[in-house]
Amino acid sequence: MPELSGFSGKEVISILIAVGFTVKRTRGSHTVLRRGNVVCVVPLHSELAPGTLRSVLRQAGLSIEEFLNK
Secondary structure (H helix, E strand, O other), X not given: OOOOOOOOHHHHHHHHHHOOOEEEEEEOOEEEXXXXXXXXXXXXXXXXXXXXXXXXXXXXXXXXXHHHOO
């Protein structure tokens, strides 16, 4: 399984924007992104835990390989 550690919330958001998501709002330490009917919430932590990142990717409908290739 590919490595999912070392990504900050800002890095994840920029990758999601590159695949077509738009930022809808930021409130506190969470940013909500949207692409069509798909809504994804990303915490703005300095480093996301691998399980949290996996959950964000599941919400976004992206595979780990698609995410790492962007």
